[in-house]
Amino acid sequence: MKLQQIYLALMATGLITACANTAVDNTPQHPTSVLTAKYTLNGLYIPDHQGVQTVYTQADKRTIHEKAEFDSFYMAWANYDTSVVFRIDQNLLLNIDHEDESYLECPLAGCKNPLEEYMAKVEESPEEEEEYESYEDKSCQVSVVENNYEVNKTGQQRSISGLPTEEYTLTWTLSFEDEKGKKDTNLIQFIFWTTTPNAEIKKAWKVHQTATDNYLDAVGDNNAIVRLLGKEGYKAISSFTGDIEKTDSEALSEFVAELNKIQGYPLSIKFEWFQDNKACAEVKPKKESAKLDLNADLADTATNFLGGLLKDEAEKNADKVIAEWMKDARVRYIYDVTSVSEKMINDSKFEVPANYKLIDRQ
Secondary structure: OOHHHHHHHHHHHHHHHHHHHHOOOOOOEEEEEEEEEEEEEEEEOOOOEEEEEEEEOOEEEEEEEEEEEEOHHHHHHOEEEEEEEEEEHHHHHEEOOOEEEEEEEEEEEOOHHHHHHHHHHHHHHOOOOOOOOOOOOOOEEEEEEEEEEEEEEEEEEEEEEEEEEEOOOOOOOEEEEEEEOEEEEEEEEEEEEEEEEHHHHHHHHHHHHHHHHHHHHHHHHHOOHHHHHHHHHHHHHHOOOOOOOOOOOOOOOOHHHOOOOOOEEEEEEEEEEEEEEEOOOOOOOOOOOOOOOOOOOOHHHHHHHHHHHHHHHHHHHHHHHHHHOOOOEEEEEEEEEEEEEEEEEHHHHHHHOOOEEEEEEE
16 A cells, blocks of 8 residues: 555656646747648658658748658668748748757848858869869750650549548659760659648638748848749749649749649649669770680689679679669659648747757858
8 A cells, every 4th residue: 555655656746847847838829820741751862761840830930840750770860850940020041950959040041051152162263173064064965855744633532631632643754865865864743632722721821822922022032943933933833832822923934834733732742753864874894704714723714704704694683773773763752731720829939949059140
């Protein structure tokens, strides 16, 4: 009986201690659009990993929180728990690393990329210095020989997150040809499962639209996509991913007009990039056949001969494996929305947590 009382007392103490250590968030709360999703990334170019995402959006601020883990034990160091906070009201972008409890403060248009700055300096360097040879350099000139895209409504239906959806596919084929007539073919495929927007989704679209307009007004031409496609192009890409409702602008390109055939709100997006590389290929030197050494003894001769055959066969099999390897997707990304709602959210979701250290301010 006494042991049971001691056990209950310890449990009670633990509960009291836990409650005492729980931080209370007293920051003000405001109506906020909240989207939750899960995603998977894999392919030949990307280590397999899965993550969850929560997006908090108000008219003048947005936070995108992502937490992901890699499948491989050896990639555990790359697991991440991050937030990107767009403080449109302060013209600030905050990159927060929750694992390191640190953050980077940048202009709203984005943080500077050290690699891009380095490459810019390289391009401005004297001509006698060796420069990086890109895909379009004289050593391998290529030209676009195919650029076709098509959206199809397949008629397939399924339930996702408890909502009925319809399937749309987008197939985009982009091919480049070198001076020898060899081609690189890129096949980009999207699969969308869309649903008819309900009241919650329409409400979220309205908030996201206001936030997008405020963001574009704040960053102007400092955003790379805006410089390339203009504000309407930026909005078209946002609507393509379901972030905002589709625009009816007449300034849209033929490609974006094709995308607008996709109706509804995308609850699931699957992206795959396949590539067949034949352009600018290096020719493998012809392997020399194994030769018998008549001056060596019979045992050495047999060993050298059989060893050469085995090596050649292994290399042939390796080539076959590589050929099969290249048939898989270079990049595969699956994004599934799990909920869209409006909630009362604390302002702390749009701020750097207390005691996090500042790494850099740009």
